[in-house]
Each structure stands twice: as C-alpha cells, then as structure tokens.
Amino acid sequence: MIARRPAVSALVFDVFGTVVDWRGSIIREGRRLGRERDLRVDWAAFADAWRAGYRPAMARVRSGELPWTTIDALHRMILDDLLRQFGIQRLSEADKDHLNRAWHRLRPWPDARRGLTRLKRAFTLATLSNGNVALLVDMARHARLPWDCVLSAELFGHYKPDREAYLGAARLLGLAPRQVMLVAAHKDDLYAAKACGLRTAFVRRPLEYGPKVRADLKPERAFDCNADDFLDLASQLLPRKK
C-alpha cells in the first residue's frame, strides 16, 4: 500500500461569513426579540451596523489603543452604542447579554456541515477565526460543526490579518505553513495567509452582505482553489472515488 500524503494536511476556516451566515442569523434573532419585547427596529440595518463596527473595534486592538479584548466584549461595546443609536431602551441586562450571544448561535450556510463532514475524512479541520474560543465552541455545539480543533485569534493575542494568527495556527497544528490551507470568503484574509506561506481557498458567499450588496466573487489565480461552496471545495480537494 502506498500511503498518499497530501501536501495539505489541515484546512483552517474563517468563520463569520465563510461558515456561518451572520447577517441572516442576527436578523432572525433580532426579529424574534423585537416581537417578544414589542420593538420596532429595522433589524437588517441593525445587523449591518453591528458588523460594520467590528473591523474598527478590532483595529483599536491591533493598533494597541485597546489591550487584548475578546470579540464578545467588542460586540458588546458596539451593541451598547447601537441600542442608543436605534433608540432601543426597554431591554434588560439579560436581554442584552442574550442578544450579544446571538453571535454564538449563528447558523451555518446550507452546504457547510455536509461539506465539512466530507472534508474531515481527509483533512484536519480547524477554525481560524477572530471570534473568541467560547463563542466558537458554543457555535460548533449549536450548529453541529465537526471541527477537530477550535483555533482563535484569542490564542495568539493577535487578530487576523496579523501574521501571528496564521503562523500560530500552523505552529499549534505541528505543520509548516504550506501544509495548511485557509478557507475564506474574504480576499484580504486569504492574501494575508498567502503572504505567510499558507495555501488558500476562496469560497464565494454571494449573500453574506444581503441580497442588495454585490460582493467581490471573482475567482483569483493567486489562490490555490476558488470554490462555489464547501461541497465544491470537497470535490476539488478530495480524490475522486474510482
């Protein structure tokens, strides 16, 4: 028997937008809360504003303006601002905490679980997310995502696209960067990983920002794979059955 040693041993996944549909999930949770608490809010605008606060908040950590702060805490800082902006006043502390933890309950894209299950046969699967460990663990339990390992920017004290996150993931997995492939729906994440020597797989998520926003879905020759979803990625990476 000749052992087949694939060049890539582990796939590491961006999570928000790549594995899970943050926008649809936050809108759904917001609407449910709105019905229960009799709130009139444009939850799509709320979801978009929440997500829009995410990069600037991380930038404050990356620049050193803030000490290390988890995504849970950053989400809550943004949320408290948004509740004021959207004039939402009648939420208890328990309501706010529950809403903030909606990010722990994001739902996977329809192909995600099945695609991951197929990919897991041949590759070690890990998250490589800016989400904190507790958030990612809760999400995996809720969404039944079959990770072999939960890796997070939190473990390295550096948010992506800092190099420490990509190189740290390879180091913890005991692999050289070229044995690790980042799977992501965001080109800036992939280019940063590529600059660290990782392989790259771009997955198109046309609905990440909603039906009205046209995302950049163009395949790039710079990436090792360009895939329509995780099932397509599995078809490209796994050997065909004879």
Next chain:
Amino acid sequence: MIARRPAVSALVFDVFGTVVDWRGSIIREGRRLGRERDLRVDWAAFADAWRAGYRPAMARVRSGELPWTTIDALHRMILDDLLRQFGIQRLSEADKDHLNRAWHRLRPWPDARRGLTRLKRAFTLATLSNGNVALLVDMARHARLPWDCVLSAELFGHYKPDREAYLGAARLLGLAPRQVMLVAAHKDDLYAAKACGLRTAFVRRPLEYGPKVRADLKPERAFDCNADDFLDLASQLLPRKK
C-alpha cells in the same frame, strides 16, 4: 418549560491515563516495531521508562531550566536517551519519529468514547492535557474522541499542575472556575484544580500502570465525584430519564 441550568457547564479531561491507555498502546506499538526491525526489547519496561521520564522533563520546563518545550519534543528527548539505554541501534530517523508519534495514536479505554458521547449531550467537553495541541488533535482523529475543544498546557505556556493551566481553561471557555469540572485519574491533578476553584471528578483507572502496580483508587470526599469509568460518570452527572 423550565430550563435546567446545571452548575457545571464544561468538563475538561486529563488525557494520558484518564482517557487513553498510554501503557498498553506504547507496548503494542513497540512490539510491532520490534517485529518489523527484529529488535529484542522488553516493551513494557520501555513504556514504563518512557513515561517515568515525563514528569522530570516537565519539571525542567516548569522550573524555568528549559524554555517552553512541547511534549512531542520532551518525549523525543527521553526517547533518544532510552534508545541508548535499551541498546536499540538500528532505527532510522523515520522509525524514531514514527515511534515518538505513538503518543499521537494512543487508544482510548474501552468506555471512553461511549462515555464522552453521552456526556457531550449535556456538557461542553474539552481536553486539558499537558500534551501539545497537534498531539491531541491527531489522537482525537485516530480515536474518534468527540471533543468540542482541544485545550492544552501549550496554550498557556504552563504545564499542569501550574495554576495557569486550570484558570486558563476556564477563561478560554468563558466560564468561572466553579462552572468547570476536571475529570482525571490522578489525585494531584484534581487537588491542583480544586485549589483553583474547579469542580473535580476522580475516575479510577486501575490498569494505567499495568497489572502489577497497585494504583491509588480510593474515593475521596474532597472530590465532587468518584467514578469507576466514564459511563459511571455519565450516570452520576446526567439527569435520569423519566
């Protein structure tokens, strides 16, 4: 419906000896290698000597004599000494690397996988091992251990029983120490966890050191649970079906 909120949210597991049978596994791997390479070695003595080198090696890291060194690297340092002591000379570098990675392929105790699967319904399950992340991830894939999260001393730069390991695990899981229970077959590990505020479950593993060594299996009132194996632990921790 009244939500049942158990006081304990996550179980973290010592691994070597508690989840997997390191001694039986190393003996089996050694015997196979011995047949293939025509070596005459007392593999039970070899396994015991390898394991006996483990604590002193970690102690050199804990004291600061050595910088942070993974268990893979410590195992290899001990292995190189043992190969000389046991007069084993005809192994290639690939053979030595394969033998060192036997620790990535340790087999679970017979009740482990089934017990974990039952416990996973109610609790977040994580490792809390001195083994490095890559070792634990490989082991979980080989042995199909259903961890929600792989936590390792490597993430904290501190080997158990340093406090940083226990407190770091609770922090990454987003929990207070009292919401986390350490499951272990070793009383020193459990007492160290208890001193940090974690709950404790002692699981008897009478064969960890082989049939000739009598382990300390006495239940202790200091621990929150004393169990015969993971199935017994599940029976004690999970609500009975009505």
